[in-house]
Amino acid sequence: MVVVLAENHKVALKKRQREMPSFEEAITPEVFWYTDPxxxxxxxxxxxxxxxxxxxxxxxxxxxxxxxSGELLGLPYIVVKSEDEGLRAYYNICSHHASLIVDEESSGRKDCFQCPYHGWTYGLKGELNKIPGGGSLKGLSVKSLGLKEIPLKVKGPFIFLYFGNFKEKERDKDDFFPIELLDESIFKNMAFVGRFSYEIKCNWKVFVDNYLDGGYHIPWMHPGLSGQVNFDSYHTDVYENYSIQRCLSKGGDEKNFKKDSDLDFPERVGKSARYFWMYPNFMVNIYGQWIDTNWVRPIKENECIVYFDYFYRGKLNDDLKQKSLRASFKVQEEDTVICERVQKGLASGVYNPGPYVPKYEYPMFSFHQKLLSSYQR
Ligand code: FES
Ligand SMILES: [Fe+2]
Structure with missing residues (x-):
């Protein structure tokens, strides 16, 4: 797909790439990064x-x-456990006349994948093994008519796909995944609690920016959560393709609890929290007995869906589950509101990019630098 960028946008990108100001002097990206289709x-x-x-x-x-199955930016995919117990991924597109084979965003168990349109049937390894009315398959070049495979990689408990032109050398590149998350003990006994999704009227990067502001917005936007977090301990490590924000909670230190706040509570947050972000759009949050992942799926220039998957380690009683989820939903709602407000400001046509606040916003700056180098390539 050839995308034609507006001439003034190309010029602005080149200027930013050429000037590469230091963090202290930099300003946030031009508005078109967030608003231009x-x-x-x-x-x-x-x-x-x-x-x-x-x-x-x-x-x-x-x-x-x-x-x-799922879809990312118009790319429909299926991920399946194959005959040989290996995981494989294919485009969810029939080789005959391009129909989607299984429903988008479906799941289940199958012996084979049969296209609903004319019944072409594929095995779990993607091979085409039946063409109704097509006579014997012998003699036909069916090999080239199998499902198109998508490179797949497993890191920790997570599955990643590579949708672009894949060079084999990408296979060995593991630096997109935090080494710290390869520690299997983190995910041991992790039980899935539920998925909650938020359709947010903002560019996908507005949500990521908000996540990567080094905790700057927490006291302002999250009164409940901020009662639990010890801000003096807030610290971020930035790596080439991911960053980790860490903080201690006020847990255990009674005098620090916000007594008047029933919005959040120490048991949920535990002693400390780690927030892992992986370029460009995946987060893993670990706090107390909880793990949640945030997956930011871009939909349009001013719309994304964020999927929150919750996991619990150990035993979870129903009361604590409901109370924790309620507190967490509150945080999500607060973030949703602010992301939509930011998008409106960006789209107004009267906003000029502003500075980063050095004390906090380095992770966001490094995200923007990383994007800039991707745009360059
Ligand atoms: S499009 Fe799938 S069988 Fe015809
Ligand atoms: Fe937030």
Missing amino acids: AFFNFEKEAVFKKSWQFVGRVDQLLHKGDYF
Whole structure:
């Protein structure tokens, strides 16, 4: 797909790439990064087809034939546990006349994949093994008519796909996934609690920016959560393709609790929290007994869906579950509101990019620098 960027946008990108100001002097990206439909399409090619994309987890596909399907920026996919117990991914597109084979965003267990249109049937390894009315398959070049495979990688409990032109050397590139998350003990006994999704009227990067502001917005936007977090301990490590924000909670230190706040509570947050972000759009949050993942799926230049998957380690009683989820939903709602307000400001046509606040916003700056280098390539 060839995307034509507006001439003034190209010039602005080149200028930013050429000048590369220091963090202290830099200003946030030009508004068109967040509002221009052509730029959104450009990012599909430059960012999303040039990075490993989270799509799901290994525990969703435990038995032979288990599958789930999904869609990213117009790319429909199926991930399946194949005959040889290996995980494979294919485009969910029939080789005959291009129909989607299984429903989008479905899951289940199958012996084979049969297209609903004319019944072409594919095995779990993607091979075409039946063409109704097509006579014997012998002699036909059916090999080239199999499902188109998508490179797949498993890191920890997570499954990633690579939608772009895949060079084998990408296979060995693991630096998109935090080494710290390869520690299996983190995910041991992790039980899925539920998925909650938020359709947010903002560019996908507005949500990521908000996540990467080094905790700057927490006291302002999250009165409940901020009662639990010890801000003096807030610290971020930035790596080439991911960053980790860490903080201690006020847990255990009675005098620090916000007594008047029933919005959040120490048991949920535990002693400390770690927030892992992986370029460009996947987060893993670990706090107390909880793990949640945030997957930011871009839809349009001013719209994304964020999927929150919750997991609990150990035993969870129903009371604590409901109370914790309520507190967490509150935080999500607060973030949703502010992201939509930001998008409105960006789209107003009267906003000029502002500075980063050095004390906090380095992770966001490094995200923007990383994007800039992806755009360059
Ligand atoms: S499009 Fe799938 S069988 Fe015809
Ligand atoms: Fe937030």
